[in-house]
Every structure is written in C-alpha cells, then in structure tokens.
Amino acid sequence: MTVQTSRADVIARLTQSGQRGVLRFLTCGSVDDGKSTLIGRLLFDSKLLFEDQINVLEKDSRKHGTAGDEIDFALLLDGLEAEREQGITIDVAYRFFATEKRKFVVADTPGHEQYTRNMATGASTADVAVMMIDARKGVLVQTLRHTYIARMMGIRHIVLAVNKMDLVDHARGRFHEIVADYLKSADDLGFETITPIPMSARYGDNVTHRSESMSWHQGPTLLEHLEALDIDSDVQNEPFRMPVQWVNRPNLNFRGYSGTVVSGTVQPGDAIAVAQSGLTATVARIVTADGDLDKAVAGEAVTLVLDREIDISRGDVIAAAEARPEVTDQFAAEVLWMSGDDLLPGRSYLLKIGTATTPATVSSLKYRVDINTYEKKPSRKLEMNGIGQCNLSTARPIAFDPYHKIRDMGAFILIDRFTNQTVGAGMIEFGLRRASNIHHHAMDVSKSDRAQIKGQKPAILWFTGLSGAGKSTVANIVERKLAAAGHHTYSLDGDNVRHGLNRDLGFTDEDRVENIRRIGEVGKLFVDAGLLVTCSFISPFRSERRMVRELVEGDEFVEVFIDTPLEVCMQRDPKGLYKKAQAGEIKNFTGFDSPYEAPENPEIRVDTSQISAEEAADQVIAKLREMGRLG
Amino acid sequence: MSDITATVRAYADRFKSAKTRERPLSAHLKALEAESIHIMREVAAEFANPVMLYSIGKDSAVMLHLALKAFYPSRLPFPLQHVDTTFKFREMITYRDALAEALGLEMRVEINQEAVDRGVNPWDSGSQLHTQLLKTEALRAAMNRYKYDAAFGGARRDEEKSRAKERIFSFRDGNHGWDPKNQRPELWRNYNTKIRQGESIRVFPLSNWTELDIWQYILEDDIPIVPLYYAAERPVVERDGQTIMVDDERLPLKAGEKPELKMVRFRTLGCYPLTGAILSNATTLEEIVLEMLTARTSERSGRLIDHDEAGSMEKKKREGYF
Numbered sequence: 001m002t003v004q005t006s007r008a009d010v011i012a013r014l015t016q017s018g019q020r021g022v023l024r025f026l027t028c029g030s031v032d033d034g035k036s037t038l039i040g041r042l043l044f045d046s047k048l049l050f051e052d053q054i055n056v057l058e059k060d061s062r063k064h065g066t067a068g069d070e071i072d073f074a075l076l077l078d079g080l081e082a083e084r085e086q087g088i089t090i091d092v093a094y095r096f097f098a099t100e101k102r103k104f105v106v107a108d109t110p111g112h113e114q115y116t117r118n119m120a121t122g123a124s125t126a127d128v129a130v131m132m133i134d135a136r137k138g139v140l141v142q143t144l145r146h147t148y149i150a151r152m153m154g155i156r157h158i159v160l161a162v163n164k165m166d167l168v169d170h171a172r173g174r175f176h177e178i179v180a181d182y183l184k185s186a187d188d189l190g191f192e193t194i195t196p197i198p199m200s201a202r203y204g205d206n207v208t209h210r211s212e213s214m215s216w217h218q219g220p221t222l223l224e225h226l227e228a229l230d231i232d233s234d235v236q237n238e239p240f241r242m243p244v245q246w247v248n249r250p251n252l253n254f255r256g257y258s259g260t261v262v263s264g265t266v267q268p269g270d271a272i273a274v275a276q277s278g279l280t281a282t283v284a285r286i287v288t289a290d291g292d293l294d295k296a297v298a299g300e301a302v303t304l305v306l307d308r309e310i311d312i313s314r315g316d317v318i319a320a321a322e323a324r325p326e327v328t329d330q331f332a333a334e335v336l337w338m339s340g341d342d343l344l345p346g347r348s349y350l351l352k353i354g355t356a357t358t359p360a361t362v363s364s365l366k367y368r369v370d371i372n373t374y375e376k377k378p379s380r381k382l383e384m385n386g387i388g389q390c391n392l393s394t395a396r397p398i399a400f401d402p403y404h405k406i407r408d409m410g411a412f413i414l415i416d417r418f419t420n421q422t423v424g425a426g427m428i429e430f431g432l433r434r435a436s437n438i439h440h441h442a443m444d445v446s447k448s449d450r451a452q453i454k455g456q457k458p459a460i461l462w463f464t465g466l467s468g469a470g471k472s473t474v475a476n477i478v479e480r481k482l483a484a485a486g487h488h489t490y491s492l493d494g495d496n497v498r499h500g501l502n503r504d505l506g507f508t509d510e511d512r513v514e515n516i517r518r519i520g521e522v523g524k525l526f527v528d529a530g531l532l533v534t535c536s537f538i539s540p541f542r543s544e545r546r547m548v549r550e551l552v553e554g555d556e557f558v559e560v561f562i563d564t565p566l567e568v569c570m571q572r573d574p575k576g577l578y579k580k581a582q583a584g585e586i587k588n589f590t591g592f593d594s595p596y597e598a599p600e601n602p603e604i605r606v607d608t609s610q611i612s613a614e615e616a617a618d619q620v621i622a623k624l625r626e627m628g629r630l631g
Numbered sequence: 632m633s634d635i636t637a638t639v640r641a642y643a644d645r646f647k648s649a650k651t652r653e654r655p656l657s658a659h660l661k662a663l664e665a666e667s668i669h670i671m672r673e674v675a676a677e678f679a680n681p682v683m684l685y686s687i688g689k690d691s692a693v694m695l696h697l698a699l700k701a702f703y704p705s706r707l708p709f710p711l712q713h714v715d716t717t718f719k720f721r722e723m724i725t726y727r728d729a730l731a732e733a734l735g736l737e738m739r740v741e742i743n744q745e746a747v748d749r750g751v752n753p754w755d756s757g758s759q760l761h762t763q764l765l766k767t768e769a770l771r772a773a774m775n776r777y778k779y780d781a782a783f784g785g786a787r788r789d790e791e792k793s794r795a796k797e798r799i800f801s802f803r804d805g806n807h808g809w810d811p812k813n814q815r816p817e818l819w820r821n822y823n824t825k826i827r828q829g830e831s832i833r834v835f836p837l838s839n840w841t842e843l844d845i846w847q848y849i850l851e852d853d854i855p856i857v858p859l860y861y862a863a864e865r866p867v868v869e870r871d872g873q874t875i876m877v878d879d880e881r882l883p884l885k886a887g888e889k890p891e892l893k894m895v896r897f898r899t900l901g902c903y904p905l906t907g908a909i910l911s912n913a914t915t916l917e918e919i920v921l922e923m924l925t926a927r928t929s930e931r932s933g934r935l936i937d938h939d940e941a942g943s944m945e946k947k948k949r950e951g952y953f
C-alpha cells in the first residue's frame with residue numbers, strides 16, 4: 001500500500017522549520033565551561049544524530065571521554081585529530097540543527113585565552129551570543145572579554161548561560177548572584193536583550209527541557225528562547241546599497257551589474273548613484289534566473305540593469321541616489337589584530353571592504369583597549385588579539401557606512417601584502433574627511449612646471465642593501481656626477497635624518513617603519529620640488545620600500561639594490577658595527593640577527609664586490625638616462 | 632537513457648529565458664542560495680583561472696545549478712572538471728555527457744590512464760590505494776595541467792566532523808596540501824582571495840547547507856539528478872554489511888555471491904564497488920525526502936572510504952583529496 005504524498009505536502013512539512021529563516025548563534029566561554037556538551041546536547045535532543053554517529057560517539061566516549069561511562073557529548077564536536085588528542089578545541093566550527101520552529105547554525109568557538117580572533121570570526125556572522133559560565137566559578141575575566149568582543153562585532157542579543165547548576169545544588173541564590181555580577185559590567189554596553197538561564201548542559205536541564213530541580217526558574221529554556229527570539233534587523237530600513245561584484249556582459253545587448261543587496265530595497269524606476277564617481281542612473285530591471293523581480297531586498301543576490309550606460313566596475317557601490325554612503329580615504333575604525341606579526345602604524349596593508357580592495361596604512365593608533373578591564377591604554381603597536389582604535393588612510397577613496405548602521409558597508413579585513421594572510425579585521429566608525437575635499441588646493445606652479453625649469457624628471461633613487469654594502473658611497477658619487485652635469489639633486493641619509501627629523505625614533509620594528517615612512521614623505525616633497533633625490537637606507541623590509549614606492553607616481557621610484565654579499569660587508573665593516581654585533585653589544589643588527597628582505601625586482605642591481613663604486617655609479621646614471629629621467 | 636536526455640534538455644531551456652517562479656523558495660533556502668551565489672561571483676571576479684570540480688552527484692547538481700543562476704544570463708565563466716576513476720556507475724557518465732551537451736558546458740575529464748593500464752581497481756588494490764591513485768592523483772594531475780587557481784567543491788560542513796571547521800575559502804599550498812594550522816580567519820562575507828603564483832584555493836559554496844537542505848532545494852527548484860538516487864530494481868550483492876550494485880562484469884563475485892534484483896537506491900554516488908545502496912521504495916523526490924526525514928543512518932556511512940580509520944578524512948585532505 002502506498003501513501004500518496006503530494007509535493008506541496010512534503011514541502012509544507014519541510015518548510016515548517018525554515019519559515020522563520022535561520023538563527024545563527026555562537027557559544028563562548030572558558031575551557032571546560034561546557035560549550036561542546038551544550039551543543040552536543042542540542043544536536044542530540046533535536047534528533048539530528050544518526051544511529052551510526054551515535055555508535056561512533058559511544059565508542060569514542062570510552063576511548064577519549066571525560067564523562068565516565070556516560071556519553072560525552074563534547075566528542076561530537078572536536079573535529080581535528082590533533083586537538084582531539086590535546087582535549088581542546090582550537091578553531092571555529094559550524095554545526096547545524098533544526099527544530100519544528102526554526103533552523104539553527106551554531107558557531108563553536110574556543111575558550112582559550114589567546115583565541116580572541118576565533119571568537120570574533122564566529123561573532124561576525126552571529127545574531128546571538130551564548131555566554132557560558134561555570135556556576136562554581138562565576139563571572140571570570142574571560143567572560144568580560146567575550147562580552148566586549150560580542151559588543152564590538154555588533155551582536156545584539158546575549159544569553160547568559162549559567163551552567164553546571166547541579167554542582168551548586170541548583171541554588172537560586174548563587175544564580176542571582178552571578179547574574180547581578182554580570183549585569184554590573186554588561187548592562188550599559190547597549191545590548192538589546194540579555195537573558196540569563198540557569199542550566200545543566202550535561203543532563204539537558206533548561207537546555208531542551210524544563211528542570212524539576214530548578215522549578216524556581218520562571219523564564220524559558222535555552223531552546224525555547226532561541227526559537228522565539230526576534231532577530232529582525234534594521235538593515236532593511238537603511239538606504240539601498242549594493243557593492244558590485246561582477247559585471248554581467250553575455251553579449252552586446254545586455255549589461256548588468258551583479259551583487260548582493262546589503263541594505264535597503266531596490267525597485268525598477270529607483271534613482272541610483274555610483275558612490276565613488278557620483279554618476280547617476282535609473283534602475284531599469286532587476287534580473288535573476290527566476291525571472292525579473294519587482295523588488296529586491298537586503299540579502300538577495302541579483303543583477304541590476306540600468307537605463308543608461310555609465311562607467312561601473314567591480315568595487316563600486318550602487319546606492320540610493322538620495323541617500324549615498326560617505327566616500328573618503330581617511331577614517332576611524334576599531335581594529336582587531338589577528339597576526340603574530342604586530343600591527344605597525346605606517347606599514348602598508350591591503351584593505352578589502354565589500355568588493356573593493358586598496359592599499360591602506362594605519363596612520364595612527366589612538367589607543368589600545370584592555371578588554372579585561374575595558375580601559376584605554378596608549379600604544380604604538382597592536383599584538384595578536386589586540387584591539388585598538390585607529391585612523392586609517394587608503395590609497396584610493398572607499399565608500400562606506402558606519403559598521404553599527406550597515407554591517408557589510410563598514411566591515412573590512414586587512415591582508416598582509418607579502419604573506420597574503422588575513423591579519424586584521426576592522427569596523428569603521430566615522431570618516432575623517434570627505435574625498436571631495438582631498439583634491440589638494442590647486443597651486444599656480446605645478447610639479448611639472450618645476451621639473452621643466454630644471455630640465456629633468458624628478459625621482460627618488462632608493463639605495464637599499466646591508467650595512468657596509470656601499471650604499472652611501474655609490475649614492476654620493478651618483479649625486480656628484482649628476483650635479484656636475486647640471487642636474488638638481490638632494491641626498492637623504494641616516495646622518496641628516498636621524499639627527500633632526502627622526503631624532504625621536506629608535507631601532508624597534510615600529511620605529512624603523514616610521515623612520516622610513518617619514519623619509520618617504522620628505523622624498524616625495526623633494527620630488528614635487530623637481531629634484532633627483534638619492535636616499536641611502538638599509539631599509540630591510542620589503543613592505544616599507546613598497547610603501548615609499550606607492551607614495552610617488554609610477555616611474556618616480558627607482559630602487560637601486562646594492563647587492564654586496566654579507567661576507568664582504570662583514571670584512572669591510574667600515575664602522576666596526578659587525579664586530580659589535582658579533583660581540584653581542586648591538587641587538588637587532590640587520591643581516592646578523594635581524595632579517596634583510598632583498599628586493600625582488602629592483603630597477604637596478606649592482607654588486608660592489610665585483611665592480612668599483614665609480615663603475616656602479618655610472619651604471620646607475622646610464623639606467624636613469626635610459627629611463628628618460630635626465631631630460 | 633533517452634529519459635535522461637529529455638530531462639536535461641528541458642532543464643537547459645530554463646536558462647535560455649528565465650521564468651518567474653510559481654511558488655516562492657523557502658526563506659532559509661533563499662538565504663542559502665544567495666550566500667552561495669555571492670561566493671561564486673567573488674571567485675569569478677577575483678581569480679584568473681577558476682574551475683568547478685564536478686562529481687555528478689546531487690551536491691554537484693546543486694552547485695552547478697547555483698552557478699547557472701549566479702551568472703545568468705551569461706554562460707558559466709569557468710569550465711567543469713570531472714575526475715573519472717573509470718569505476719563510476721555507467722549511468723553517471725551518461726548523465727554527465729548529456730548534461731554537458733544540453734547546457735553547452737566545457738566539461739574536462741581527467742583519468743589516471745597509467746594507473747588504469749596497470750589494472751588498479753578497488754578490490755585488488757584496496758579502497759585506499761584505488762582512491763589515492765585514481766582520484767587524488769588524477770585530481771592533482773588536472774590541477775597541475777590546467778593551473779587552476781581556484782576550484783569549487785561541493786563539500787558541506789555537516790558531512791563530517793573535520794569539515795565543520797573547514798573555511799569556505801580553503802587555502803592550499805603549491806602541492807595542493809591543506810594545513811589546518813594555516814587557514815585564514817573568515818569574517819562576515821568578506822573573503823580574502825589573495826594567493827601567490829602556484830598556490831590555489833578550494834572554495835566550498837555549499838558549506839552551510841545540510842543534506843536535508845540539498846534535497847529540499849532539489850525538490851523546490853526542480854533540479855534533475857542522476858536516476859540512481861531513485862529506487863529501482865537493480866542487481867546487487869551483499870558484501871561486508873553493504874549492498875553493492877553489480878554495475879558491470881568487472882566486479883569479481885566471491886564464492887556464494889549471486890546478484891539478486893532488489894529495490895534499492897543510493898544516497899551518495901561514487902565508484903560503484905565502493906558505494907553501498909540502501910533498500911528503498913522511494914521512486915519520487917517526495918518519497919526520498921520523506922525517507923530522509925526519518926533516516927537513521929548518516930550519509931557518509933554509505934561510502935566505504937571513510938571507514939578506514941577515525942580522522943581519515945582529515946588525512947586525505949592534507950594529501951590533497953577533498
């Protein structure tokens with residue numbers, strides 16, 4: 001006998017839980033607070049586990065378990081072999097379960113102190129944070145730290161899960177004490193809801209079923225609360241924004257702009273503007289593979305066709321014409337650092353916001369936040385897991401809205417330009433100046449006027465290499481020869497810079513970066529004045545040399561790599577510095593106990609152990625002539 | 632087989648001119664669909680030489696469907712790559728070729744011919760070596776030959792424990808290896824796509840889908856899948872607790888084994904000697920989904936390669952298999 005099942009019936013049954021969409025939450029807490037057990041419980045009780053998974057779980061519980069003969073729910077979650085052996089979770093894992101009322105995605109983030117970045121990652125896509133507290137231990141420093149991160153990432157709802165209530169005799173007084181303690185620090189952080197629930201994850205008490213031992217608790221169980229919580233966001237009511245991902249051009253008759261609507265709504269007939277260029281048009285069609293739409297709302301992936309051809313490419317933001325995002329190249333943001341190499345103000349990174357990517361630097365670090373005490377502390381760098389208030393400047397203007405208004409328009413990542421690692425995450429707070437004002441006051445005498453008078457094309461000749469390689473010697477001869485031929489020059493080197501402009505800087509990594517940044521800026525002014533500027537600095541880091549290169553126009557930076565082998569430099573040792581380094585009297589000496597990153601594609605490379613300084617200088621000048629810099 | 636051809640042709644027609652849906656997609660599927668489309672467009676825009684790894688299974692069917700939607704009305708801006716172990720179900724290959732033809736897809740097929748010539752097969756070589764040579768090595772060869780810098784895969788986080796921690800953009804070194812300690816944090820929907828020459832990224836646009844979501848989407852969006860997913864009478868033998876289909880004469884029968892016709896279907900598709908069938912009467916999508924809802928065995932247990940040892944998937948990933 002077969003039961004007739006219509007497609008509509010099956011879909012109706014399936015969609016029951018999908019109708020309210022998906023609730024995404026993350027669990028935070030210290031090691032052993034019971035996060036994994038809690039999630040394991042939710043998966044187990046929502047009947048999401050299959051028999052074979054339960055068999056494996058029982059087997060694993062006997063082998064690795066920490067719950068005696070009982071099932072150790074935590075084992076469901078630890079994914080990677082190595083961490084399973086260490087008994088700690090060290091990354092972010094995503095789990096899925098559904099009840100009849102709702103679908104859920106759980107981000108499981110580790111409680112280990114040094115993993116702030118994992119929690120921020122989990123929090124970046126979560127609606128709710130479940131803060132786990134061990135009822136015996138109460139509110140810990142970690143609890144405050146996790147609460148700060150939740151607030152910083154824009155989470156609006158907190159569940160205070162006071163766990164292991166069975167170990168404190170289900171005492172109501174203890175529960176209230178912990179709640180009061182927590183609210184002291186969290187109450188004025190601006191969360192929309194904070195819901196405390198006493199529970200025993202191991203037994204499921206107040207997780208999925210009401211607890212008889214805690215009948216004094218009037219509020220909902222965790223699951224009831226998560227099923228009922230209203231998470232509708234206000235982003236639908238913000239003005240329309242769509243960062244353009246991809247220009248859709250199948251043939252000459254169709255030109256569309258594909259992207260995801262990140263805020264507001266859009267309809268055919270709406271007036272739009274391209275944020276960066278200010279060009280305007282009207283929406284003609286909203287194209288999808290399921291037919292044209294009358295309206296698209298935040299979260300939908302669509303393709304817009306406009307009524308006229310205007311110049312739009314990936315990285316542009318299409319926005320409501322009457323309410324446009326700000327466009328700037330300088331802004332203030334909260335930055336979370338996620339790399340083992342410190343964040344150094346002045347160093348150049350890639351910044352990706354929406355679909356736009358541009359070089360950027362942290363121009364100043366205003367302060368670091370101690371997230372254990374919420375205190376602001378002065379600092380010159382950010383270490384791994386550090387959070388700081390920064391001003392950033394970008395090479396090209398970006399379109400943005402403040403993070404707290406439209407998440408996707410204010411969220412950016414920073415990428416290391418050498419390793420390509422994601423090293424930072426930032427939330428924009430406000431712009432520091434509008435890009436429209438940055439067109440500098442037009443001067444009557446321009447850079448090209450000044451250069452023309454001197455009959456040359458200005459440039460920075462950047463001499464890099466180890467100490468003793470011969471940078472200053474060669475640079476000096478180059479300048480002498482240029483001057484003798486009637487060119488206008490200037491030279492910058494350690495001596496005339498360290499004693500004045502950079503007197504306040506030492507030799508730490510941050511100071512070295514700042515040293516080079518200032519020299520680059522001064523070099524740029526001299527280039528603007530029309531001069532050929534020789535700069536001789538060890539400048540060991542690629543990223544700083546690239547930073548200077550990007551300060552000036554395309555061919556105005558000429559990198560001269562004085563590629564003399566280390567042994568030769570050590571033998572020459574004109575200032576006796578290598579000897580001191582060997583004796584341990586100088587620390588962080590480049591080439592000795594501090595790295596030198598050789599240029600990959602210098603315009604000029606010379607090795608002074610093979611040719612004389614005079615010959616080297618001639619090679620440099622010949623190259624300049626070839627490049628057309630000498631008029 | 633003309634059935635297959637007719638089905639995929641009708642399917643292809645849907646992408647010639649879009650029609651408005653009769654019934655709106657469920658809210659959560661709509662969100663999942665939009666997320667996947669967003670991911671695919673990021674890859675198409677940021678990589679020079681992307682590819683979609685296509686395995687012919689239901690997850691691949693959904694992944695391809697999403698891509699057709701993401702770039703509509705344009706054609707797919709990348710080719711498909713299939714790794715053919717030569718032990719796939721015959722019907723899978725028929726389906727693959729019909730689909731590629733109907734949709735005008737560029738379908739690249741990689742076979743480790745040397746291993747095939749040497750007679751590598753699942754029963755003599757063992758499932759591990761078979762998979763290593765005919766699948767992992769062949770995939771690696773294809774990656775090297777075409778110098779792909781990004782490859783879409785249909786893996787989901789709900790499939791297996793170690794996948795729950797997998798990134799959507801999963802970074803691979805020059806040898807296609809995966810280092811769990813060296814993955815990039817992934818925030819918001821802001822994906823870091825920067826790589827150096829020779830390195831590549833595996834992209835999993837279905838990361839946040841569950842098996843049930845996949846079936847529900849196939850149902851609601853009418854996506855054609857290989858008929859092996861539907862129950863039919865097929866010749867099978869019982870072996871090591873698994874029901875194995877005798878898809879061709881290559882499968883050596885052990886003493887006492889006699890193929891019997893049984894009503895079976897497959898929850899997952901791969902090499903036929905390594906893929907267990909389940910007894911089922913579900914001949915329609917609706918019935919499959921209903922069976923799913925009451926299922927008590929998880930998807931991967933139908934796949935013999937995962938039983939070898941705990942954590943085996945993680946090891947395979949490190950070696951360049953998904």
Ligand SMILES: Nc1nc2c(ncn2[C@@H]2O[C@H](COP(=O)(O)OP(=O)(O)O)[C@@H](O)[C@H]2O)c(=O)[nH]1
Pocket residue numbers: 683684685686687688689690691712713714715716783784785786898899900901953
């Ligand atoms: N290119 C390629 N990818 C494969 C192959 N087999 C599996 N994969 C990948 O492995 C994963 C398994 O999914 P799939 O086999 O489609 O799911 P199922 O058949 O429905 O179980 C997906 O990420 C595929 O992209 C293969 O033969 N070729």
